[in-house]
Amino acid sequence: MSSNWEYAPAPESRDIANLKPAYRMFVDGKFVEGSGEPLKTVNPATEEVLAEVSTASPADVDTAVKAARRAHERVWGKMPGAERAKYVFRIARLIQERARELAVLESLDNGKPIKESRDVDVPTAAAHFFYHAGWADKLGYAGFGPDPRPLGVAGQVIPWNFPLLMAAWKIAPALACGNTVVLKPAETTPLTALVLAEICQQAELPPGVVNILPGAGDVGSELVNHPGVDKVAFTGSTEVGKLIQRSLAGTGKKLTLELGGKAANIVFDDAPLDQAVEGIVNGIFFNQGHVCCAGSRLLAQESIAEELLEKLRHRVSTLRVGDSLDKNTDVGAINSRAQLERIQELAAAGDAEGAQRWTSPVPVPEKGFFFAPTVFSDVQQSMRIAREEIFGPVLSVLTFRTPDEAVAKANNTPYGLSAGIWTEKGSRILWAAQRMRAGVVWANTFNRFDPTAPFGGYQESGFGREGGRAGLEAYLDV
């Protein structure tokens, strides 16, 4: 009997996203037209325009910061923690209620598979609000003294790879600690942040506590440099992070940065290979590799490297690339043409520098920004694809002989965001974890995130933590 096996394009319904033709910025509790040049946001899987979004001019940034200041001084900064908590709990519950709408909209705007936005992005965003709500009236127990105070107005700039989740990571702790917020979502993914603004309205959040200003890099720059902002939080590229740090020098503003990475995923010879393969695949192909903590360098112990690579290639060939609304899609679209070109450029460098390229034979849609999962082997430390963050579904494979060598190679980078360790031996997990110069170490797993577990990097991957008790420090005057 021959197999007639085909997975459905099992398309999630687009209507649920409630897509509007135009979106406006959210300032002082109302949706208003910005006086910046409106932008058009595009579905990267189809290249169609989704909506027009008004952006903020410098005057709008000023208005928003002033609104946030007023809200902080008159309402939010004075409000008892228990009352603040209840607003944030409401937001968490509303996200859960509108989960499907948010997931579909996120996939349309970002290009990530609906499976991911539905199962990871949206639930984790709700969980972040839920967790931080509970801290609002317990800050005295967080280890920062009996009555830690907020900083004031936080200016926050977030990237396009997890638009709603990054907004949650920024807004939830800021609000819980008593700050007010002006947040700029990424230029290519403004929509879910604006629905979050609607949710803030539904939660009856006092005007000015949260303000959302769509726009591009210039709006971000205006925001972080505004003298009315007490605290800046930025997640994005190391390059821009350095610019921000430089421009804030001498201003006294508190800053936290969550930047790029080039994480090593280390597979020791005693690791169960089929499980390690799952972890490697998750590490670099989850979210199309658009993850700051992606396991983009596989360090395989030489004795098992060939066998591991064979299993890896077989497994990667089963990943389905396609439309983000298809429930059977594993790897979605690259977020923009610009990002796609960058990935292609770095992959070409890999070829030029002598690495062996293998591309998955999976069919790839003709329209839209797509890149088939790719594995480079015979990669050396000095190659660009071993040092620079590609931010795409491209894995670089290097080898090592001994645990010491693995640790040395893993740490041999100016980045230090995350690392993976695969081995059956418990003592080796702990030994290696102790030696990793990385803010997050995953052992026998990868890409696990939880609001209770602090996340952040060493060195040029940034400073400050998000999540957990440690993450509250960023938003307290301590």
Next chain:
Amino acid sequence: MSDRISVAKTYKLYIGGAFPRSESGRSYPVSDSRGGFLANAAQGSRKDARDAVAAARKAFAGWSGATAYNRGQVLYRVAELLEGRREQFVAEVSASEGTKRGEAIVDAAIDRWVWYAGWTDKIASVFGSANPVAGPYFSFSVPEPTGVVAVLAPQSSSLLGLVSVVAPVIATGNTCVVVASQERPLPAITLSEVLATSDVPGGVVNVLTGRTAEIAPWLAAHADVNALDLTGAPDAVKADLERAAAGTVKRLVRSGRGEPDWVREPDVSRMRAVLETKTVWHPMGV
């Protein structure tokens, strides 16, 4: 306009997620603050207490095994339902306690419940630790729920006091058998109705109404009860109950003389009292 006769409520025990009458068949009259008849409450027996402990034990593995996030969400949902029944609670508390502050009390009880709901996923960070031992070992300590807690609820504060002794027990992952205020048991049963219609699994909270002095000694001596909260015990019998508890080395939740001021912001001592600390070691080596 006719005077409509209302449908009077029957108040039963709450055990294992169900509402049985006392196996003894007994009941006793409950009055309002002016001596007027409110309802007959079930008069719980030692066998009811025995069944309640069994139900609490059965529910413990599931409740303590749930993620802290899940427990937090379940407890928050209870607060949502309490808010929905606000008027009913205000009426019941006002009648039971003869107070004009019914609304303030109920609001405080709901907010207190929310406070504890927000603790579930923070307890490990606040009470746990990684221990910097002087050797090549990774050592960590985590707080864990102790098990089944018997709680003698406050005699006077029938809702706010009740919430203040029950919420910390279940927020930490324990299950409990609660002996409600003897003269003011009705809000406890209405709270049970809220729990029964929420996502709190049956057996996590069990509520007995009846004579405190009759039921308490059986709980204090019960070998399958891990901790004991004597808040609602008459001062005269507290020492006896503590002696009975010593027979199985029960953990005691400290309670002073008389009833505390429930309006004051709680601290974390009630949660700490029902938590064990487990320390784990593992070598670190290549």
Next chain:
Amino acid sequence: MLDPASGSSGMSDVTRDDASLRRFLHGLPGVDQVGVEQRAAGLATRSIKKASKLWAIDTAISMVDLTTLEGADTPGKVRTLAAKARRPDPEYADVPHVGAVCVYPDMVATAVAGVGDSGVGVASVATAFPSGRSNRAVKLADTEMAVQAGATEIDMVIDRGAFLSGRYGQVYEEIVAIKQACGDAHLKVILETGELSTYDNVRRASWLALLAGGDFIKTSTGKVSPAATLPVTHVMLQAVRDWHDRTGELRGVKPAGGIRTTKDAIRYLVAVHEVAGEQWLTPTLFRFGASSLLNDLLMQRRTQLEGHYSGPDYVTVD
């Protein structure tokens, strides 16, 4: 029959003695519980195309080992079962027949008469099913009784007590002996994964059964809970795929017990496809041990064809 271990490349030294067998089995990589459960759950979200859904349902029907294993079984009950096995849906003649019926040894003759020349197999449980607690002679006699009565398939149970106390050699030899007694009948080896308790043990028992010559490895007797689960089946599918990679031989997998709905069955087929491979999507290499599943498959089949939800009165109670 050939000594099962000698035909496969380099395996004979593994089964040479108890110590070698133990070294081999304990040297197999462990299974990460969290990882395998997540992978199984992830596969469960795959969606099958409308036309393929009908194909999947028909394939599942053809893979059913329609089972009755009750103390109260009578020849009448077995005759009814056999009739259902040949013609599952009285109103749709194009429904494939099931893979086999599965009965106790003393019901085999009735079952054989009942299925006639329809092509439906007759599987018999044996070896002191379900507990496996008896001696070798009894287990052999049990098997021979079923084979002589005409069983084309034997579902044996392994000795879990021996396995859990580390007497792998004893378990191995018993399977080899039963395989010999099977003659031309094919042998399914029931691991009783619910009693083995860890995925590591499931992996080891799977390899042990394959080394000993089992044609199929089967999860459960259906008399112990938990019976079949997706993660356990996942581990077993990996074992047969790895066995094929190593030896070139194709062996089958049968999850049994607790699979009640079409949705469940399709999830298992997805796992077969993604873990073992397309080659295994045939009753020769995959079976469902089930009783009530068949009626749900038939109802879903009608739903696909008729365009509306069906009901229990439209399928037969047997």
